[in-house]
Amino acid sequence: MDRPGLALIVGLIIFIIAGICMALVALVIGKFLRTSLPHPEKDAAYECGEPTIGNSWVQFDLRFYVVALVFLIFDIEMALFYPWAVVYKDAGIAGLWDMLFFFAVLVVGFAYLWKFGYLDWVRATHGQRPSNRKISADDAMGRAARGWQ
Amino acid sequence: MALIRAIIKHPILSGLLAVTIGGIVVLTLIVAFLDQIKWVLSDQFWFSNILSLAIFGGIMTAVAYCILLERKISAWIQDRYGPNRVGPLGLLQPLADGVKLLLKEDITPGHVDKALFVLAPFMMFVVALIGFAVVPWGGTFRWPWMDADATPLVAQVASIDIAVIYLLAVGSMGVYGVVLGGWASNNKYAFYGAMRAAAQMISYEIPLGLVVLTAVITVGYLLPVDHAMDCLRLEGAVAAQAPHAASWTMWVVFYHPVAALLMFIAALAEANRAPFDLAEAEQELIGGFHTEYSAMKWAMFFLGEYAHMITSSAFMVCLFWGGYHLPYCTWLSTDESALAMLCRIGVIGAKIAIFIGAYMVVRWSLPRFRFDQLMRLAWKSLVPMGLVILAAQVLIVYYGWPQWISIVVNLGVLVLAAIASLTNAMPISGRQQSLLIKEKAAREKEYELQHAGV
Numbered sequence: 001m002d003r004p005g006l007a008l009i010v011g012l013i014i015f016i017i018a019g020i021c022m023a024l025v026a027l028v029i030g031k032f033l034r035t036s037l038p039h040p041e042k043d044a045a046y047e048c049g050e051p052t053i054g055n056s057w058v059q060f061d062l063r064f065y066v067v068a069l070v071f072l073i074f075d076i077e078m079a080l081f082y083p084w085a086v087v088y089k090d091a092g093i094a095g096l097w098d099m100l101f102f103f104a105v106l107v108v109g110f111a112y113l114w115k116f117g118y119l120d121w122v123r124a125t126h127g128q129r130p131s132n133r134k135i136s137a138d139d140a141m142g143r144a145a146r147g148w149q
Numbered sequence: 150m151a152l153i154r155a156i157i158k159h160p161i162l163s164g165l166l167a168v169t170i171g172g173i174v175v176l177t178l179i180v181a182f183l184d185q186i187k188w189v190l191s192d193q194f195w196f197s198n199i200l201s202l203a204i205f206g207g208i209m210t211a212v213a214y215c216i217l218l219e220r221k222i223s224a225w226i227q228d229r230y231g232p233n234r235v236g237p238l239g240l241l242q243p244l245a246d247g248v249k250l251l252l253k254e255d256i257t258p259g260h261v262d263k264a265l266f267v268l269a270p271f272m273m274f275v276v277a278l279i280g281f282a283v284v285p286w287g288g289t290f291r292w293p294w295m296d297a298d299a300t301p302l303v304a305q306v307a308s309i310d311i312a313v314i315y316l317l318a319v320g321s322m323g324v325y326g327v328v329l330g331g332w333a334s335n336n337k338y339a340f341y342g343a344m345r346a347a348a349q350m351i352s353y354e355i356p357l358g359l360v361v362l363t364a365v366i367t368v369g370y371l372l373p374v375d376h377a378m379d380c381l382r383l384e385g386a387v388a389a390q391a392p393h394a395a396s397w398t399m400w401v402v403f404y405h406p407v408a409a410l411l412m413f414i415a416a417l418a419e420a421n422r423a424p425f426d427l428a429e430a431e432q433e434l435i436g437g438f439h440t441e442y443s444a445m446k447w448a449m450f451f452l453g454e455y456a457h458m459i460t461s462s463a464f465m466v467c468l469f470w471g472g473y474h475l476p477y478c479t480w481l482s483t484d485e486s487a488l489a490m491l492c493r494i495g496v497i498g499a500k501i502a503i504f505i506g507a508y509m510v511v512r513w514s515l516p517r518f519r520f521d522q523l524m525r526l527a528w529k530s531l532v533p534m535g536l537v538i539l540a541a542q543v544l545i546v547y548y549g550w551p552q553w554i555s556i557v558v559n560l561g562v563l564v565l566a567a568i569a570s571l572t573n574a575m576p577i578s579g580r581q582q583s584l585l586i587k588e589k590a591a592r593e594k595e596y597e598l599q600h601a602g603v
Contacts, residue, residue: 011197012307015282016275018201023274023449027267030251030445043259045336046440056340057332064348067524071351074532078358082314085366086381089547096547100540107536119528121521 213243265333273326273453280460283312290490331438342437346428352527353418359535387472407559462504
């Protein structure tokens with residue numbers, strides 16, 4: 001280990017391995033110390049004492065998926081920004097405005113998400129949205145003719 | 150004889166006695182073998198390894214005592230005593246907790262996904278721990294026995310070119326621990342907790358990344374031109390904030406006060422701490438993602454959470470709050486003696502401790518967010534604020550505009566956000582919102598029907 005720089009990088013790997021070993025030791029050492037009294041009640045799912053109904057590995061709300069998609073786009077944006085941020089002062093005017101254009105495209109996407117309510121957690125469902133509630137003239141006339149008014 | 154017995158029985162004196170005897174033994178051993186360990190301590194590779202052992206020990210102790218401190222602070226805020234039975238002032242409580250958790254029965258319920266169930270706490274703990282590798286604790290120094298022209302040692306475990314990205318990556322891997330734990334538990338509460346935690350942690354990662362990027366650009370601007378490539382290294386970030394003859398306001402927080410605030414908020418959310426602890430929300434979800442866990446596996450989630458707090462505090466301190474530098478203390482920043490190195494470790498430790506104290510006071514004084522408020526805060530306040538600050542900083546640095554503009558931009562963004570939040574009345578709840586929409590729709594329908602009939 002002549003160069004301290006190399007030693008410092010190897011230090012990272014050793015640190016990670018040591019961290020993993022430490023967690024393993026903490027998990028394993030208790031096996032030799034602790035009691036084990038299995039019981040069918042202990043094997044059951046704990047849901048406040050209520051009998052469990054069905055499995056929990058079920059379909060879940062689509063909104064989580066939308067959040068994940070938006071996150072993915074912004075995270076990739078940032079992953080591209082980091083190397084650029086180190087060198088952009090030397091990259092000239094094209095390097096600056098290219099990236100800012102990319103930035104602007106994402107901001108437009110962000111504005112779209114905002115405008116159309118994809119960032120709202122509690123959303124009006126399709127039928128509740130005012131724009132989808134236009135009653136056609138025929139329908140209105142029909143209702144009027146039937147004396148609903 | 151009676152005196153000795155009295156000392157042994159006294160809780161504080163016996164502790165002092167044990168520490169004194171232990172200290173004498175350790176010091177004697179160090180002095181006796183100093184010649185043998187000198188070369189080990191003078192070699193960067195071995196020094197890094199010894200330091201990493203010291204860090205593991207220190208962090209584990211710090212985490213254990215953080216939990217005690219948290220309980221003490223909560224007791225103080227709620228006007229209780231807090232733990233005070235085990236040892237003097239309850240100081241041995243973490244030890245007793247550790248023994249209890251080690252001896253407790255570790256139940257793995259029959260319905261879980263066994264492999265992922267074990268992997269989740271393991272992952273949570275490991276990723277929180279390995280972030281410490283790149284934190285610059287004490288800068289460069291030489292031992293007293295080293296030659297004056299020898300290459301100085303670096304009081305840091307690892308020095309990689311992309312330490313900032315490494316810390317972000319390792320920090321965001323914490324979400325795997327939570328999601329895998331909740332999914333593998335096969336319990337509905339755990340599953341809801343995990344889903345919430347996943348959405349929350351990935352949402353707050355965006356503002357976190359944006360403000361870290363702002364800080365990186367500022368650091369690149371503050372560093373001398375031939376070292377500008379060091380701005381992704383944490384020691385580069387710390388070096389950029391050294392006290393300067395011209396001004397002492399070299400910390401990035403003085404350029405970007407609001408960005409530092411955003412980072413604090415995002416770091417709270419990333420660590421799943423209150424007011425962002427919806428993943429645990431004991432009133433709604435029992436324990437959230439760790440409902441089915443017990444004993445050591447359960448403890449690892451908490452050790453991971455507290456270790457994550459320390460890592461993110463260290464990250465914040467290094468990027469925004471000057472690392473181990475203090476204003477006007479040029480000796481502290483430039484001296485290469487071992488004493489100065491120890492002082493620097495003390496300074497950075499004190500700064501981290503201040504942040505941990507802030508985390509705890511925030512946790513015990515603010516109520517928990519509701520989930521839609523949480524998502525709105527991330528996507529509709531923090532992300533736009535972060536985007537504006539980042540774009541402004543990019544232009545300021547590129548065109549060499551004066552740096553006070555960044556302070557104006559920061560405060561302006563904060564003022565605009567405050568105005569927007571005050572003028573844009575948000576519905577109190579989702580249910581109220583949908584009721585309002587229904588009401589409006591009914592009014593519209595009536596209006597249209599009236600006009601259709603004319």
